[in-house]
Amino acid sequence: MATTDTMGSSQEPPKVALLNDPKVRGLIVQLVLLAAILWLVWNMGVNAANNLAAAGIASGFGFLENTAGFGVNFSPFIDYAETSTYGTVYLVGLQNTLIVAVIGVFFATVIGFLVGVGRLSNNWIIRKISYGYVEILRNIPLLLQIFIWYKGVLAFLPGKREPMSLGIFGSIDVSAWTAPKGIPGEGFKFVIYTLIAAIVVSIFIGRWAKKRQMATGQQFPVFLTSLGLIILAPAIVFLALGSPLSWEYPEPGRFGLRGGAAIPPELIALTVALATYTASFIAEIVRAGILAINRGQTEASFALGLRSGPTLRLVIIPQALRVIIPPLTSQYLNLTKNSSLAVAIAYPDLTSVFAGTALNQTGQAVEILLMTMLTYLALSLLTSLFMNWYNSRMALVER
Amino acid sequence: MCNRTIEKAVLMKNKLVSAAIGAVVLGAASTAAGAATLDDVKAKGFVQCGVSQGLPGFSNPDSDGNWTGIDVDLCRGVAAAIFGDASKVKYTPLSAKERFTALQSGEIDMLSRNTTWTMSRDTTLGLNFAGVNYYDGQGFMVRKDLGVKSALELSGASVCTNTGTTTELNVADYFRANKMEYEIVAFEKADEVVAAYDAGRCDVYTTDQSGLYAQRLKLTNPADHMVLPEIISKEPLGPVVRQGDDQWFNIVKWTHFAMVNAEELGVSSANVEEMMGSDNPSIKRLLGTEGDFGTSLGLETNWAANIIKEVGNYGEVFAANVGPETPLEIERGANALWTKGGLQYAPPIR
Numbered sequence: 001m002a003t004t005d006t007m008g009s010s011q012e013p014p015k016v017a018l019l020n021d022p023k024v025r026g027l028i029v030q031l032v033l034l035a036a037i038l039w040l041v042w043n044m045g046v047n048a049a050n051n052l053a054a055a056g057i058a059s060g061f062g063f064l065e066n067t068a069g070f071g072v073n074f075s076p077f078i079d080y081a082e083t084s085t086y087g088t089v090y091l092v093g094l095q096n097t098l099i100v101a102v103i104g105v106f107f108a109t110v111i112g113f114l115v116g117v118g119r120l121s122n123n124w125i126i127r128k129i130s131y132g133y134v135e136i137l138r139n140i141p142l143l144l145q146i147f148i149w150y151k152g153v154l155a156f157l158p159g160k161r162e163p164m165s166l167g168i169f170g171s172i173d174v175s176a177w178t179a180p181k182g183i184p185g186e187g188f189k190f191v192i193y194t195l196i197a198a199i200v201v202s203i204f205i206g207r208w209a210k211k212r213q214m215a216t217g218q219q220f221p222v223f224l225t226s227l228g229l230i231i232l233a234p235a236i237v238f239l240a241l242g243s244p245l246s247w248e249y250p251e252p253g254r255f256g257l258r259g260g261a262a263i264p265p266e267l268i269a270l271t272v273a274l275a276t277y278t279a280s281f282i283a284e285i286v287r288a289g290i291l292a293i294n295r296g297q298t299e300a301s302f303a304l305g306l307r308s309g310p311t312l313r314l315v316i317i318p319q320a321l322r323v324i325i326p327p328l329t330s331q332y333l334n335l336t337k338n339s340s341l342a343v344a345i346a347y348p349d350l351t352s353v354f355a356g357t358a359l360n361q362t363g364q365a366v367e368i369l370l371m372t373m374l375t376y377l378a379l380s381l382l383t384s385l386f387m388n389w390y391n392s393r394m395a396l397v398e399r
Numbered sequence: 400m401c402n403r404t405i406e407k408a409v410l411m412k413n414k415l416v417s418a419a420i421g422a423v424v425l426g427a428a429s430t431a432a433g434a435a436t437l438d439d440v441k442a443k444g445f446v447q448c449g450v451s452q453g454l455p456g457f458s459n460p461d462s463d464g465n466w467t468g469i470d471v472d473l474c475r476g477v478a479a480a481i482f483g484d485a486s487k488v489k490y491t492p493l494s495a496k497e498r499f500t501a502l503q504s505g506e507i508d509m510l511s512r513n514t515t516w517t518m519s520r521d522t523t524l525g526l527n528f529a530g531v532n533y534y535d536g537q538g539f540m541v542r543k544d545l546g547v548k549s550a551l552e553l554s555g556a557s558v559c560t561n562t563g564t565t566t567e568l569n570v571a572d573y574f575r576a577n578k579m580e581y582e583i584v585a586f587e588k589a590d591e592v593v594a595a596y597d598a599g600r601c602d603v604y605t606t607d608q609s610g611l612y613a614q615r616l617k618l619t620n621p622a623d624h625m626v627l628p629e630i631i632s633k634e635p636l637g638p639v640v641r642q643g644d645d646q647w648f649n650i651v652k653w654t655h656f657a658m659v660n661a662e663e664l665g666v667s668s669a670n671v672e673e674m675m676g677s678d679n680p681s682i683k684r685l686l687g688t689e690g691d692f693g694t695s696l697g698l699e700t701n702w703a704a705n706i707i708k709e710v711g712n713y714g715e716v717f718a719a720n721v722g723p724e725t726p727l728e729i730e731r732g733a734n735a736l737w738t739k740g741g742l743q744y745a746p747p748i749r
Contacts, residue, residue, distance in 0.1 A: 055503060055525035056642045070567045071574075071583035073557075082571040154598040160557075174599050175557050175582070255545075255556045255602045258580070265600070266584075343562075346586045346595065352562065357585065360496050360563030363524045 063362045072348045074264050089358050093350035101336040107275035112282025119287045137280035145277055150269040150345045160256030176262035178250045185244035195234040202226035266347035278335045285327045289320035321394045329387035333380045436508055436647035437697050445487040448474035449507040452492045455613040456721040457513045466490050469720045470511040473532055473638055476654045476710045480702040485709035496563040499524050509651055510639040515565045529651040531637040534733040534742050536630035537569050538608035543625050550629040554579035559592050559601035566606050569632040593617050607634050612727045650696050656745035657703040661712035668711040684748045
């Protein structure tokens, strides 16, 4: 025993042939594998291009510059007309997918947290309702739910020529939810700038207040101050500039309301279906996260004199989030990908207008499907990246 | 039963498109496009025909899953020409979106699915149109209580249609040209379009006029709806085959021409046996009692006689599927023979 020790420490490690060095060997194997994969992918691409050329099918990405020639009924942020290019169609589709995803994720999170906490409520009725919600919604296929919501929306809403008024929220009928549309006038951009500035200042106030509380123990009413700042500052600027905003009101025409801002019923049905469905999964994740926290944490917090509100907010949730965030990320990804079911109910998302209509008009299936797949992949990876960053911020910092 | 078949078909078609894309990428396409389709068809014993997911009068499954329609009869005609048996056809129901991919990949042998012949489809998709078996044009259907009498009064209307069709482009052109506003609501499946229009989501339903008559039958109250007089486009509908197989292209093309020629010469499924003894040289050449026209197609000499015996001439097919005696009640109009003021015209067999 002793002899081997001294031998090992006093001598250089034995010289090995380069080929037998495990490090070099591993590297070579991996390089060969990588080369093989690249070769395969390259060949698939060349083969596809050759086949398309041999079969007389157009290929390449030049079609993105061509005029699309068809209409899209919903594009709130991008100017779209029939004379736009297929490239614009792609952007419009992406925009509409993002709209559904963002609204859907927001509502799914809110409903999911409420139902998840409701599952653990001491109130029998709330507990049972939450239980029923989860079990019913997560066990029915999403496509059916989208259809049910869409048919329901169409059957429930009044006809185009007798819209139902929603007071200050405009009016709704079977073809759209219509509201007056604000048209920014001269100088309205300063109101937006003020709003952004107010939000930035609020973030700094929050940081400063936290630092001060850590140092001195004094609290500062951050929420009320920020709220006042974010609402009041832009309002003052708005009034000082003489209210630079005019409204375009929807006018009744022969075929119902025209003008104003309109949200199609397809968007409403799709968002509601996606949000409620995903919320049922999020509820279970939230419940699991809360149950994962030892009961002793709550008791210890009570013993320190915290009431149940701050206990939940300061002790339970921050710890539960560590368990919740990773599976929550998967649900966000699911929601974004599931939004492609929009094609069933005529909502013009990426799959519907780009991988649908544009594909059919150009016939360039390989290019368009490749672009669509890469887009969904990029969206998912970005969501993952963000959530991983948030997760690492929330993770237990070991000291 | 009917629903079951369609559901199955829908499941199949989803697989089909991915398979088709896979085939294009991995290299099966080159063999599919290059090989002699006729040999493949003879070897497997049936024609694989792409049809619609259900359009009455054109291609529609009945409650027993049997397909009927003017497009279906063209497929049956091809089968009759090859095998002497019109029943040797298998059908693949396809959405407007999937139809070309299915043909390009070799999943189907021919596409007979109320498909409009356009230049870009003919030149960029690697496909060939083999003729026109129905001259159609795009029209509009509205509720009668709107009081609209002309398509020019439709400014501000929302319009329901199918995605991935020429109708979507035509409607955009028409409204733009007439400086009218509109909202397009495009669904993937024809049944969804009908349901949404029926529910009042749209004021207008637009597609080929023949389709409007056919889909009107599916509405809750067909009598409350009317088809506007305007036709805003040329929609020559016809069968499609893959580019690069001229023999197969000829077979499909001449199957249609044989049916048109038969009508012109007065040969029908009822009198074809009798006509075999005719002295008229044109009829003799059509029925194969004189000359050797079938072999140049790679078929038997009695190829056309089989088509007429098993399926009928063009006039019979039209009358049985879409004519005035059927629920669709469509007049021959542009689809009458050229001798009767229509557009149906076939080159002579000689």
